[in-house]
Amino acid sequence: MIRFLEYLGCGILWVGSMILTIVKKNPIGIIILSLMHGTECVLIGVKTGLKYGKKLPESIAMCMTFGFTWWLPLKKQIEAETFTDADFVRTDHDFTMPETGVQG
Amino acid sequence: MPAVYDKNAVVITKAPALNYFHNNVTLPYDYGMPSYDERADVKAIKATVRKSLDDLDRETGWKAKFKGQKILVKPNLVFVTPKGGYRYDYAIPQTTDPRVFDAAIEVLNEIVSDIVIGEGSGMVTWAYAHMAGYDRIAKHYGAKIVYFEEMATDRYFCPKAECGQEVYVPKIISEVVKGERLYVSVPKMKTNIYTGVTLGFKNAMGTFSCNMRYRNHTWQIDKKLSDLLYLFKPDLTVVDGIIGGGGNTPGPNFPVLVDKIVTGTNSVEVDRVVTEMMGFDPEKNKLLIEAGKRGFGDPKVKVVGEKEITPFIPAEQSLITERFEHNWPGVNYFVGHTNSRAPKLTSLTNSREFAIEMEKTCGGGCVASLGTTFEVMFGSYTYPLTKLRHLNIIVGNGAEYNGKLYWLDREGKAYSLEDLKNLKGMTLVCGECSSPAKDAATPGLWIRGCGEVNNLAVRTMLAMMPTLPGQFDLNNIHIILFGLIRKYVIKLFMAAKGTPTEPNFDAYNDGLFTIPELAAKNLDCDWIEAPVPPLTKEQRIEAVKGVRFLAKFLF
Numbered sequence: 001m002i003r004f005l006e007y008l009g010c011g012i013l014w015v016g017s018m019i020l021t022i023v024k025k026n027p028i029g030i031i032i033l034s035l036m037h038g039t040e041c042v043l044i045g046v047k048t049g050l051k052y053g054k055k056l057p058e059s060i061a062m063c064m065t066f067g068f069t070w071w072l073p074l075k076k077q078i079e080a081e082t083f084t085d086a087d088f089v090r091t092d093h094d095f096t097m098p099e100t101g102v103q104g
Numbered sequence: 105m106p107a108v109y110d111k112n113a114v115v116i117t118k119a120p121a122l123n124y125f126h127n128n129v130t131l132p133y134d135y136g137m138p139s140y141d142e143r144a145d146v147k148a149i150k151a152t153v154r155k156s157l158d159d160l161d162r163e164t165g166w167k168a169k170f171k172g173q174k175i176l177v178k179p180n181l182v183f184v185t186p187k188g189g190y191r192y193d194y195a196i197p198q199t200t201d202p203r204v205f206d207a208a209i210e211v212l213n214e215i216v217s218d219i220v221i222g223e224g225s226g227m228v229t230w231a232y233a234h235m236a237g238y239d240r241i242a243k244h245y246g247a248k249i250v251y252f253e254e255m256a257t258d259r260y261f262c263p264k265a266e267c268g269q270e271v272y273v274p275k276i277i278s279e280v281v282k283g284e285r286l287y288v289s290v291p292k293m294k295t296n297i298y299t300g301v302t303l304g305f306k307n308a309m310g311t312f313s314c315n316m317r318y319r320n321h322t323w324q325i326d327k328k329l330s331d332l333l334y335l336f337k338p339d340l341t342v343v344d345g346i347i348g349g350g351g352n353t354p355g356p357n358f359p360v361l362v363d364k365i366v367t368g369t370n371s372v373e374v375d376r377v378v379t380e381m382m383g384f385d386p387e388k389n390k391l392l393i394e395a396g397k398r399g400f401g402d403p404k405v406k407v408v409g410e411k412e413i414t415p416f417i418p419a420e421q422s423l424i425t426e427r428f429e430h431n432w433p434g435v436n437y438f439v440g441h442t443n444s445r446a447p448k449l450t451s452l453t454n455s456r457e458f459a460i461e462m463e464k465t466c467g468g469g470c471v472a473s474l475g476t477t478f479e480v481m482f483g484s485y486t487y488p489l490t491k492l493r494h495l496n497i498i499v500g501n502g503a504e505y506n507g508k509l510y511w512l513d514r515e516g517k518a519y520s521l522e523d524l525k526n527l528k529g530m531t532l533v534c535g536e537c538s539s540p541a542k543d544a545a546t547p548g549l550w551i552r553g554c555g556e557v558n559n560l561a562v563r564t565m566l567a568m569m570p571t572l573p574g575q576f577d578l579n580n581i582h583i584i585l586f587g588l589i590r591k592y593v594i595k596l597f598m599a600a601k602g603t604p605t606e607p608n609f610d611a612y613n614d615g616l617f618t619i620p621e622l623a624a625k626n627l628d629c630d631w632i633e634a635p636v637p638p639l640t641k642e643q644r645i646e647a648v649k650g651v652r653f654l655a656k657f658l659f
Contacts, residue, residue, distance in 0.1 A: 002578055002579060003579070003582075004582040052133050053133065053134065053136070053137060074133070077133050078133060081126070081127065081132040081133055081134070083126055083143060083144075085144045087123065087126060088122045088123050088124075088126070088143070088144040088145050089122070089123060090121045090122055090123050090361075091123065094123045094125050094361075095125060095192075095193060095194040095359055096192075096193050096194075097358060098191075098192050098358070098483075100427065100430060100431055100482075
């Protein structure tokens with residue numbers, strides 16, 4: 001839901017920028033968004049997308065449209081799901097039983 | 105033809121003791137990439153599943169029966185709740201571990217010609233399959249994935265059935281029934297509040313559409329599920345016992361480290377062995393008793409491997425427990441039944457044990473559904489807000505004493521209808537049979553229907569507001585909402601076309617859905633095809649009206 005709202009917010013920014021460009025003949029919004037997203041795309045977006053398993057065109061399109069709202073969750077998921085063999089060693093702390101999880 | 109084995113076997117295979125908690129509910133992002141196959145947990149699970157199936161083949165020759173066949177593989181997909189969905193520090197182990205499912209499909213894919221993955225979780229299967237990653241597994245192996253609740257149904261009569269004589273199943277199950285497709289059940293090792301355990305053949309509950317599920321979803325549920333074995337049964341069962349689930353499943357359950365994969369060719373025997381491994385006596389499990397009574401077990405089955413017992417927390421099919429009272433101090437509970445199974449009321453003051461005995465009269469019905477619902481609310485982040493909420497719950501048609509009806513509280517004290525009407529706070533009256541107490545219900549809180557779980561859960565949660573069930577995680581709720589709308593639109597469209605995806609809701613009581621008189625030659629059949637005639641215009645309108653978004657509030 002959070003990601004959906006972020007995408008929605010990004011969409012509103014694009015629509016607002018387009019309206020500004022068409023009505024006020026001022027393309028500043030589109031230029032800023034394109035520059036920001038383009039920079040993110042080159043520096044981290046495409047790299048993250050490819051590592052996540054997305055195809056290059058999809059990575060470019062999504063990053064140019066949604067910027068960090070697209071690549072940041074992917075990056076976080078990659079970090080959370082990248083393991084070494086040490087992460088799979090059984091310990092007593094793999095999970096904690098809830099306090100009233102057992103029968104009274 | 106379904107696979108017929110000369111001898112049946114159950115193989116128990118131990119997996120290395122690793123930490124399997126990473127991605128035990130949802131597939132990781134790198135599924136299908138080399139890094140996924142290099143993970144220690146994935147390698148261990150794949151090796152264990154393969155060894156178990158190879159050992160089973162040596163005992164039974166199942167691979168020869170499956171060679172070149174078409175198969176339907178059914179996981180046990182319930183809710184998919186990753187860590188953080190509930191206020192526990194683990195992902196809820198209710199659904200077949202997608203890593204185990206993938207490992208099973210990998211082996212099967214080497215043998216068979218066509219794989220269909222099918223499931224009906226009772227809620228929004230598309231969304232949960234997407235969240236768990238089953239759609240990615242299907243794509244990876246070029247298999248088709250189908251969601252049973254979105255499929256047209258076929259009807260069958262099962263003359264030998266005690267409870268479920270008329271059965272509606274999704275079209276693809278007809279291929280299994282007629283022997284055109286073999287059926288592989290891949291359940292999770294877990295307890296179940298309705299049936300004690302839910303394993304290989306109980307997994308077939310997912311082939312029922314909602315309205316078919318609600319029929320006799322009561323004390324008769326064990327009979328109904330066992331009767332389904334007359335129609336079709338698993339040709340192969342692979343039980344995911346890597347991380348099991350104990351407690352009040354399908355509510356959020358508790359992980360149990362088992363580290364086992366159990367495979368077998370006779371699902372009743374597999375379930376019997378696994379039940380024992382979970383620390384329960386299979387001879388006392390009603391579901392297994394019913395299946396055994398119908399002759400679906402195999403006393404000559406060979407068990408390979410060590411039946412090591414890992415105790416599971418049992419499901420509590422009761423609201424008269426110390427745990428429930430501790431967790432929900434504001435919830436009062438009254439139960440009373442008059443039927444052939446209920447104890448006779450001989451006094452207005454009885455014991456707690458007597459109240460429990462009264463409650464057990466229909467343990468697999470509303471009581472179990474309430475237990476699940478309260479377990480969901482208990483695990484949710486909103487629990488501190490709901491813990492002290494006051495609610496009165498009435499179940500049953502009342503126990504008769506001196507010509508008057510009474511309901512017992514937890515300590516066995518009897519309350520008349522007048523007493524119940526004077527209770528303070530909101531009152532929920534559960535189930536169609538409880539209609540004698542409907543006047544005591546707060547408006548909108550008489551839950552009609554018999555065994556209609558969704559309606560009961562939604563209204564109970566409304567009565568206990570504010571509640572946000574843990575499975576509606578903020579990260580996933582848009583997927584669930586989209587899935588709900590998708591399901592609703594597909595079902596509406598199919599109903600309008602005259603090929604409904606389920607029978608109209610008809611569980612207004614716990615009566616049997618019997619079949620018309622049959623010719624003598626049919627009485628000895630396990631099943632008879634009973635095609636439903638094309639729907640008339642009026643019936644189509646009824647079918648469209650009958651499609652429910654979630655629960656119908658203006659019953």
